[in-house]
Amino acid sequence: GSSRDAILSTNGLTKKFGGLTAVDSVDFTVDEGEIRCLIGPNGAGKSTLLELITGQLTPTDGDIYFDGNELTDMEPHRRMDAGISIKFQSPHIYESLSVEQNLRVPLQRTDRDIEAVLARTLDRIALAEKADEPASDLSHGEKQRLEIGMAVTLDPALMLLDEPVAGMSVDETADIAELIRSLHDDGMTFLVVEHDMEFVRKISEQVTVLNQGSVLTQGPIEAIENDEEVRRIYLGE
Ligand code: ADP
Ligand code: MG
Numbered sequence: 001g002s003s004r005d006a007i008l009s010t011n012g013l014t015k016k017f018g019g020l021t022a023v024d025s026v027d028f029t030v031d032e033g034e035i036r037c038l039i040g041p042n043g044a045g046k047s048t049l050l051e052l053i054t055g056q057l058t059p060t061d062g063d064i065y066f067d068g069n070e071l072t073d074m075e076p077h078r079r080m081d082a083g084i085s086i087k088f089q090s091p092h093i094y095e096s097l098s099v100e101q102n103l104r105v106p107l108q109r110t111d112r113d114i115e116a117v118l119a120r121t122l123d124r125i126a127l128a129e130k131a132d133e134p135a136s137d138l139s140h141g142e143k144q145r146l147e148i149g150m151a152v153t154l155d156p157a158l159m160l161l162d163e164p165v166a167g168m169s170v171d172e173t174a175d176i177a178e179l180i181r182s183l184h185d186d187g188m189t190f191l192v193v194e195h196d197m198e199f200v201r202k203i204s205e206q207v208t209v210l211n212q213g214s215v216l217t218q219g220p221i222e223a224i225e226n227d228e229e230v231r232r233i234y235l236g237e
Contacts, residue, residue: 004031005031006030006031006065007033007189008030008065008066008189008191009027009029009065010029010052010053010064011027011063011065012026012027012062013059013061014059015045015059021213022045023045023052024212024213025061026213028208030158030191032157033189034189035190035192035205036191036192036206036208037203038207039200039210040209040211041233044212045212047088047089049210050086050162053160053191054080054084054086055075055076056076059072066079066082066084067157069082083156084156084157084160085156085158086151087159088162091143092150093150094135095136098131098132098134098135099127099131099132099138099146100118102135102146103121103122103150107153112153117155121149125148127142139172140168141171141176144164145175156188157187157188158191160190161180163195164180165194173196173198173199180203184203190203200221206218206221207224209224211234216233
């Protein structure tokens, strides 16, 4: 809503890969305390946009502001310290380490009470009983929960999730929706890239549609689902 403050905003954010403009002059805002979903066809620039926000990628042009500070030239680890965490689209867990050892990885450089954070995180992602199992033994859904858990250990103000329910069963998807909502209840702001509209409907009020690197439209989920251009471009109708 208009009464809330922006936690994240971009101005003219652009990323070119050679001759291809993956993100094209995007002006985009996420309000503090919301769960925003970002949808759009394959190749629309969704993952690139998230990786510009975390600093994995450097913009060709434009600026990014987070919590009142300019991020544009900040190192990725400093953005994490500032309160931005991401679960990437591609898997980033360590298969040979245990669940708990995986959760320790992002905590290595912090001065947090590691044992307390571990216990709390294992509880939040409902993997306490599997703390000592190797990550390779987890189901696909559990691996995604573990990976979200790794990002949660840092207690970010803003959590970016890139396709958190891709390839999941209905039950696993419902578990992730519940996890996001409970973290949101604890005050976390989310920007979630996801294709599964059923899932989007469960977690989000406002949806942003990206197409060919630009924001096509933005609005309440019902309006987006009934938008003719969105249906044509994105839902393939
Ligand atoms: P989405 O996540 O919406 O599917 P991406 O952000 O991954 O889209 O990609 C947007 C466009 O940028 C695509 O055309 C993709 O091929 C291209 N792209 C992404 N990353 C790179 C890269 N590292 N080098 C070259 N092209 C890339
Ligand atoms: Mg992607």
